[in-house]
Amino acid sequence: MSTKHTGIRAYVYQCTYDSASWIDNPATMISDLQTALSGISNFSYNWLKVANVKNTSGSKIEIEINGIYYNSKTQLSSAEIDSLLSDLNTVLLTITDLYFLYIDICADVFLEDPTAGWVESWKRG
Amino acid sequence: MFFLRIQLLVGLRVGNGVRMSVDDTQVYVTGVLYQEDAYPSDPSALFKLIDEAFRQISGLEFWELLINRAECKFANSTTREQLLIFMKDVVYNSVTFLSDTQSSSLRTAIINKLGTLADITYVDVEIRTSRTT
Numbered sequence: 001m002s003t004k005h006t007g008i009r010a011y012v013y014q015c016t017y018d019s020a021s022w023i024d025n026p027a028t029m030i031s032d033l034q035t036a037l038s039g040i041s042n043f044s045y046n047w048l049k050v051a052n053v054k055n056t057s058g059s060k061i062e063i064e065i066n067g068i069y070y071n072s073k074t075q076l077s078s079a080e081i082d083s084l085l086s087d088l089n090t091v092l093l094t095i096t097d098l099y100f101l102y103i104d105i106c107a108d109v110f111l112e113d114p115t116a117g118w119v120e121s122w123k124r125g
Numbered sequence: 126m127f128f129l130r131i132q133l134l135v136g137l138r139v140g141n142g143v144r145m146s147v148d149d150t151q152v153y154v155t156g157v158l159y160q161e162d163a164y165p166s167d168p169s170a171l172f173k174l175i176d177e178a179f180r181q182i183s184g185l186e187f188w189e190l191l192i193n194r195a196e197c198k199f200a201n202s203t204t205r206e207q208l209l210i211f212m213k214d215v216v217y218n219s220v221t222f223l224s225d226t227q228s229s230s231l232r233t234a235i236i237n238k239l240g241t242l243a244d245i246t247y248v249d250v251e252i253r254t255s256r257t258t
Contacts, residue, residue, distance in 0.1 A: 022225040026256045030146070034258075051255035054228045 007107060008076060010088055012063035014101030021059040026050045032098065033063065036091040043087070044069045063100075081105055146258035148222035152187075152235060154210035156248025164206040168192055171245075175210055178242055182234050188214030210247075223254040 017029045030050055037043065046067025053060050070076055070084050085105055092098060159165040176190055193209040217223060217231045232252050239245055 022228075024224045026222075030256065030258055047257050049255050049257040051253050052223075052225070052228065053251060053253050054225075054232060055251035056249045059225065 008068040008070070008074065008081075008084075009106050010063075010065040010068065010084075011104040011106065012065075012088075012092065012100045012102075013060075013104065015061040015063060016099045017061060018097040021061060022052050022054070023050065023061060029098070032095045033092075036095050037065070037088075039091045039094070040070075040087045042071045043084075076107070081107065146256050148254075148256050149213075150215040150217065150221060150223055150228075150252065150254040152212040152215055152231070153251040153253070154235070154239070154247050154249075155251065157208040157210055158246045159208065160244050161246075163208045164194055164196075165208070168194065174242060174244065178238050179212070179235070182238055184218040185231065185234065186216040187212040221254075222256060223252065228252045228254060 017023055023029055030048065033048060033050070037045070037048070045065050049064040049066070051062045051064070053062055065088075068074070068084070071080060073080075076084065085103060088103055088105075092100065092103070157163070159171045165171055172190070172192055175192075179185060179187065179190065189212065191211040191213070193207075193211060195207050195209075196204060197207055198204050215221075215231075217227060220227055223231065232250050235250050239247060239250070
């Protein structure tokens with residue numbers, strides 16, 4: 001059964017920026033991210049979030065890119081999700097001050113069976 | 126009781142337009158047990174207890190306080206109840222986007238306050254401070 005992915009968002013985990021695991025002023029990091037993401041063809045998004053997270057494990061930075069349009073679509077095939085993951089990985093690696101451990105792409109998956117409903121799908125790279 | 130909601134709006138120039146950004150801080154208390162129970166029969170009592178306690182923390186304001194009770198079923202067919210306390214739109218000492226030092230101070234204040242509540246145990250306190258653009 002074929003599937004379509006929609007409501008696509010990407011999460012970048014375990015980041016450091018300029019060797020720091022907490023960003024008191026994220027303006028430069030956000031600007032770097034916006035510039036890098038603009039390098040992906042046929043790609044746009046609704047909003048971008050940079051979050052500092054502190055818990056018992058210490059501090060870390062997370063990035064969320066929400067409301068992704070890719071190839072002028074909000075519904076993507078599994079192959080297009082793979083392509084998006086590769087593109088995100090490529091452009092984020094161009095930010096010299098940014099280090100990250102992994103990228104997750106999360107999407108709502110509509111099975112093309114009207115009785116099947118929606119489930120959530122994750123792709124990690 | 127009235128609470129002032131403050132969100133820092135910063136204009137960022139992108140191309141020919143201006144995108145607004147929003148700062149936000151959230152607090153999660155995970156793995157909560159209330160009277161040794163992850164699925165308390167009277168969540169209102171828990172809510173009242175933590176609401177009153179957190180509002181006693183000096184410099185802390187929050188717009189929303191939520192308790193999330195969930196029954197989680199895992200791949201190995203085991204089931205576990207999970208209880209989460211969640212504060213949204215947090216302002217600490219009039220700051221919405223917290224520095225490393227400020228977040229440590231807030232986390233310590235919350236841990237200290239939770240330590241005074243004999244009926245509550247928890248696993249972790251997580252501070253999340255973010256900028257969205």
